[in-house]
Amino acid sequence: MKIPALFNHDFPKRIQYLLCIGLVILAALTCYFTVSVIGYKVVALILLMTVSLLAMMFDIKPVLAAAITSAVLWNFFFIPPVLTFHITHAEDVLMFFLYFVIALVNAVLTARIRDAEKRAKGKEEKENAIRLYNTLFNSLSHELKTPIASIIGAVDMLRDQDEQLTSTARRELLQEIDQAGLRLKREVENLLNMSRVETGMIQVRYDWFDFSELVSTIIRKLPVEDGQRIIFLPEENMPLFRLDGELIGQVLYNLLHNAIRYSPAGSTVAVSVAHQAGHCVIKVADNGPGIPIAKEAMVFDKFYRLSNPARTGSGLGLSIAKGLTEAHHGQISLASNPAGGATFTVSFPAETSYINKLHNE
Amino acid sequence: MNRPEILVIDDEPPMQKLLEIILESNAYTYRKAANGKEGIIMAANHPPDLILLDIGLPDKSGHELLSELRMWYNKSIIILSVQDSEADIVKALDNGATDYLAKPFRTAELLARIRSALRKNSAAETTLPIEKGELFIDLGRRIVRRAGQPVKLTATEYKLLALLVKNEGTVMTHHYILKEVWGSGNQNDTQYLRVFIGALRKKIEADPNQPRHIITESGIGYRFI
Numbered sequence: 001m002k003i004p005a006l007f008n009h010d011f012p013k014r015i016q017y018l019l020c021i022g023l024v025i026l027a028a029l030t031c032y033f034t035v036s037v038i039g040y041k042v043v044a045l046i047l048l049m050t051v052s053l054l055a056m057m058f059d060i061k062p063v064l065a066a067a068i069t070s071a072v073l074w075n076f077f078f079i080p081p082v083l084t085f086h087i088t089h090a091e092d093v094l095m096f097f098l099y100f101v102i103a104l105v106n107a108v109l110t111a112r113i114r115d116a117e118k119r120a121k122g123k124e125e126k127e128n129a130i131r132l133y134n135t136l137f138n139s140l141s142h143e144l145k146t147p148i149a150s151i152i153g154a155v156d157m158l159r160d161q162d163e164q165l166t167s168t169a170r171r172e173l174l175q176e177i178d179q180a181g182l183r184l185k186r187e188v189e190n191l192l193n194m195s196r197v198e199t200g201m202i203q204v205r206y207d208w209f210d211f212s213e214l215v216s217t218i219i220r221k222l223p224v225e226d227g228q229r230i231i232f233l234p235e236e237n238m239p240l241f242r243l244d245g246e247l248i249g250q251v252l253y254n255l256l257h258n259a260i261r262y263s264p265a266g267s268t269v270a271v272s273v274a275h276q277a278g279h280c281v282i283k284v285a286d287n288g289p290g291i292p293i294a295k296e297a298m299v300f301d302k303f304y305r306l307s308n309p310a311r312t313g314s315g316l317g318l319s320i321a322k323g324l325t326e327a328h329h330g331q332i333s334l335a336s337n338p339a340g341g342a343t344f345t346v347s348f349p350a351e352t353s354y355i356n357k358l359h360n361e
Numbered sequence: 362m363n364r365p366e367i368l369v370i371d372d373e374p375p376m377q378k379l380l381e382i383i384l385e386s387n388a389y390t391y392r393k394a395a396n397g398k399e400g401i402i403m404a405a406n407h408p409p410d411l412i413l414l415d416i417g418l419p420d421k422s423g424h425e426l427l428s429e430l431r432m433w434y435n436k437s438i439i440i441l442s443v444q445d446s447e448a449d450i451v452k453a454l455d456n457g458a459t460d461y462l463a464k465p466f467r468t469a470e471l472l473a474r475i476r477s478a479l480r481k482n483s484a485a486e487t488t489l490p491i492e493k494g495e496l497f498i499d500l501g502r503r504i505v506r507r508a509g510q511p512v513k514l515t516a517t518e519y520k521l522l523a524l525l526v527k528n529e530g531t532v533m534t535h536h537y538i539l540k541e542v543w544g545s546g547n548q549n550d551t552q553y554l555r556v557f558i559g560a561l562r563k564k565i566e567a568d569p570n571q572p573r574h575i576i577t578e579s580g581i582g583y584r585f586i
Contacts, residue, residue, distance in 0.1 A: 138444070141443050141444065146375070146443060149443070150379055152466070153465070154382075156468035157468055161386055161387070164387070165382070169386065172382060176379055
């Protein structure tokens with residue numbers, strides 16, 4: 001049975017006692033004026049209900065106090081002869097006794113259920129935290145240790161076995177070190193950005209940007225391989241946009257990096273930028289395998305990775321892109337064609353200026 | 362002698378490239394598989410002399426793959442993995458891995474482990490005497506000498522030493538050693554093992570407190586070098 005937590009019962013104990021007893025007295029008072037109509041036996045049910053409701057909101061001890069108070073009140077004000085603790089009818093004695101027991105049992109049971117619920121919730125939260133921590137730990141150790149292993153191994157070979165190496169092998173080892181270094185740099189940047197997103201420590205610093213320039217800078221930084229191409233499709237007469245070049249640049253980098261990682265050799269990734277209704281709209285479209293509709297919602301989750309035999313990663317890139325876009329008051333979305341290709345769209349409000357157009361004329 | 366063939370099952374292209382250069386430069390024949398399925402097929406079609414297996418494969422866990430390989434492949438398998446917790450290592454060794462090396466590793470260490478593992482492939486046939494510094498062990502004639510002096514060992518100590526020497530260079534779990542020396546049913550009595558290892562070290566190590574032959578792999582087992 002699920003009991004709604006009406007209050008986060010963080011009330012101080014004293015207030016809980018006051019509220020419990022006060023509400024019972026209020027209920028009794030209401031009944032006192034209507035008892036001629038409803039009869040004193042129904043009053044017992046109303047008081048029991050009050051105690052049950054209190055049990056859902058407050059700790060066990062104040063509720064027990066309320067139960068006892070209600071029993072006393074019922075006896076004194078309602079069971080004939082009224083205004084005495086004396087009970088004449090055997091039936092009323094039995095009812096009073098039953099009332100007392102039911103009120104107590106009710107209070108205790110409710111408290112136990114709530115307690116169990118609280119414990120189960122705490123346990124679940126703890127398990128989730130542990131699971132997240134383990135995922136983080138595994139993915140981090142893989143992403144950081146693999147390039148470190150490349151560097152250490154390559155350096156060992158160049159230092160200790162140089163005479164056995166062919167010139168090709170030597171060049172390849174240097175390239176390994178280079179790539180591993182870049183990979184480490186990227187992972188560390190991802191981690192730093194993730195913690196910036198998580199702690200909300202992002203300050204947006206606006207400046208005017210020409211997208212052609214921004215995109216070409218990003219493209220130069222990307223590790224494009226196997227004849228993959230990134231093409232930029234700017235809108236005609238593109239204005240300058242006022243934005244944070246570092247944040248949007250990082251978003252673009254992560255989206256493009258993701259696109260080329262999941263695209264086959266020789267494929268094309270297209271970036272387009274448009275100015276629509278006061279928003280800057282960036283689209284990154286690939287012709288990779290696409291993203292199954294069932295997985296679309298998950299790609300922005302931290303550490304989520306689509307399984308792809310040839311690709312590894314920490315699963316942070318898209319989650320960071322989302323966090324940075326949101327810090328820039330924008331939105332990120334994904335449209336996928338299961339037949340092939342995914343399109344990520346980033347949209348954020350941005351001031352524009354056509355000064356560059358004037359300049360060119 | 363033919364160049365020993367080593368199959369590397371690892372999904373990381375940079376790691377494959379590095380291992381290719383290390384192995385080819387050290388007179389091994391290198392073959393690669395990028396995932397578990399490919400690894401199984403390659404190992405079955407043309408069994409290599411040794412398999413270097415990554416635990417974190419994309420299509421199935423390396424632990425699973427190890428168990429599958431062990432159903433029919435009885436040469437050495439060395440695990441290479443970024444996961445270096447004692448639990449992971451013990452699990453892999455108990456599943457039949459010959460040895461376990463955590464990434465990042467030193468190249469010299471990898472090559473030493475490969476040599477030990479390859480030696481182990483043919484260890485069953487040879488009981489040649491070995492000499493390690495001032496230590497001389499001839500399992501064929503049951504002779505152990507330290508600095509020229511015969512070492513007297515009890516039957517159990519001898520059994521333990523023989524097991525260590527036969528698996529020279531590769532790590533053995535507590536569990537495995539207990540089973541081999543004391544028989545099944547004693548796998549969890551690590552205190553026996555510690556006592557006998559201590560006794561053995563007193564007899565064969567120059568300084569039992571800084572052992573140079575019987576190396577403790579903390580939380581995992583022992584290695585004889």
